[in-house]
Amino acid sequence: MSSAKLVFEGREIDLPVIRGTEGEIGIDVSKLRKETGLITLDDGYGNTGSCQSAITFIDGEKGILRYRGYPIEQIAERAQFTEVCYLLINGHRPTNEQLSKYRNDLTHHTLLHEDMKKFFEGYPPSAHPMAIMAAMVASLSTFYQDTPEEADLNIVRILAKSKTLAAFAYKKSIGQPIVYPRNDLSWQANFLRMMFAVPSEDYERSPVLEDALNLLLILHADHEQNCSTSTMRMVGSSEANLYASISAAICALWGPRHGGANQKVIEMLQQILERGGDLQSFLDRVKSREVRLMGFGHRVYKNFDPRAKLLKGAADRIFNELGIHDPLLDLAKQLEEAALRDSFFVERKLYPNVDFYSGIIYRAMGIPTEMFTVMFALGRLPGWIAHWKEMREDASGYRIHRPRQVYVGENAREFEPR
Numbered sequence: 001m002s003s004a005k006l007v008f009e010g011r012e013i014d015l016p017v018i019r020g021t022e023g024e025i026g027i028d029v030s031k032l033r034k035e036t037g038l039i040t041l042d043d044g045y046g047n048t049g050s051c052q053s054a055i056t057f058i059d060g061e062k063g064i065l066r067y068r069g070y071p072i073e074q075i076a077e078r079a080q081f082t083e084v085c086y087l088l089i090n091g092h093r094p095t096n097e098q099l100s101k102y103r104n105d106l107t108h109h110t111l112l113h114e115d116m117k118k119f120f121e122g123y124p125p126s127a128h129p130m131a132i133m134a135a136m137v138a139s140l141s142t143f144y145q146d147t148p149e150e151a152d153l154n155i156v157r158i159l160a161k162s163k164t165l166a167a168f169a170y171k172k173s174i175g176q177p178i179v180y181p182r183n184d185l186s187w188q189a190n191f192l193r194m195m196f197a198v199p200s201e202d203y204e205r206s207p208v209l210e211d212a213l214n215l216l217l218i219l220h221a222d223h224e225q226n227c228s229t230s231t232m233r234m235v236g237s238s239e240a241n242l243y244a245s246i247s248a249a250i251c252a253l254w255g256p257r258h259g260g261a262n263q264k265v266i267e268m269l270q271q272i273l274e275r276g277g278d279l280q281s282f283l284d285r286v287k288s289r290e291v292r293l294m295g296f297g298h299r300v301y302k303n304f305d306p307r308a309k310l311l312k313g314a315a316d317r318i319f320n321e322l323g324i325h326d327p328l329l330d331l332a333k334q335l336e337e338a339a340l341r342d343s344f345f346v347e348r349k350l351y352p353n354v355d356f357y358s359g360i361i362y363r364a365m366g367i368p369t370e371m372f373t374v375m376f377a378l379g380r381l382p383g384w385i386a387h388w389k390e391m392r393e394d395a396s397g398y399r400i401h402r403p404r405q406v407y408v409g410e411n412a413r414e415f416e417p418r
């Protein structure tokens, strides 16, 4: 094993070097403080590897994303979301038999405990569905126990019930009766029916919408150590249960710098349109740091985000198939082109991320803006679970996640009696 040398105040310290299977190199500083009293400081963890993981590989410079070694482009074209859940969580593709059992399990655990319905009644109609999701997922831990015997079942339960929770939250927000899941439908068809069916008329399935949803879910399914996944690992490292950890990850995802950006992109595009569609004056506001260009920029991708590329292509196809025209899609494309010609964005290597086009597709599917980040959460669920499980099942054990700090506050002083 090679090592790196740190020289500090005349002293040389050897640090072990870990090499990943794709050539990434990490300097292992885990013993640094014990041996030297020093810590590393890395605001926002931009340069810190928090774990070794075998789930997802990203090369941000080349625009590569792979789940368990499989390129995202191939998975997006050839897989169903349930298979991707299995792949991410279990580390290998299921056999046909395993897949059909998995699909069956994910279907037969979709119902919620009837008592949970009462919880929805307590929220005001204006409640953001992400708040409802976080609360309801945490509440699942009051119905299902965190025992080793139920560990796998709890994973199936949350994968199955999350879409029911999301659809019920939506129905509650618009005052419509909830629609119960059905066991003869796929994950996607079941969710869309629970979202859009009403008791007063027949519900017609749409293969176009089901395929679009499948693609969106797959593209969001994992993205290694992002903010919400790191939260999932962080909370899970305290041995908090699966539902509590997911609830925390949902809250982390909600923020506009992370998953909440998909809602903000649409709001931004609408504002530009309302102000007459003047892209240059909007970009000037971005450059003067008055606002951020939502759906642009990424901590890891310094080239294109392959998910954004796939979604941009899919948007045209889906709009054609649905026979829809949305001025926001035209505006988004013009905005992307204008930004990519502008040295501010070029120099900072800012490209559209997954959130730039996803919201436009959700809109075309009839999903309301406030539900966009919930859709992201439904897709990201298998990734969160895969990371939680990888950490908890690590044969070499895991430590509670507990970063250090460099204290810059007051020195010791007397607390004088009054």
Ligand code: ACO
Pocket: 044, 226, 256, 257, 258, 259, 261, 286, 291, 292, 293, 294, 295, 296, 297, 298, 299, 300, 348, 350, 353, 354, 355
């Ligand atoms: N609009 C304008 N300027 C930006 C943007 C943006 N969207 N993103 C980054 N920048 C600028 C920063 O101001 C900074 O400029 P400076 O060096 O002159 O100060 C430079 O680019 C680097 O940006 P950081 O904020 O340091 O990059 P970081 O890696 O910390 O942040 C993030 C990444 C949060 C995604 C950021 O690009 C952003 O806020 N984007 C908009 C929100 C968004 O789309 N989030 C979704 C991300 S994808 C996801 O979570 C699924």
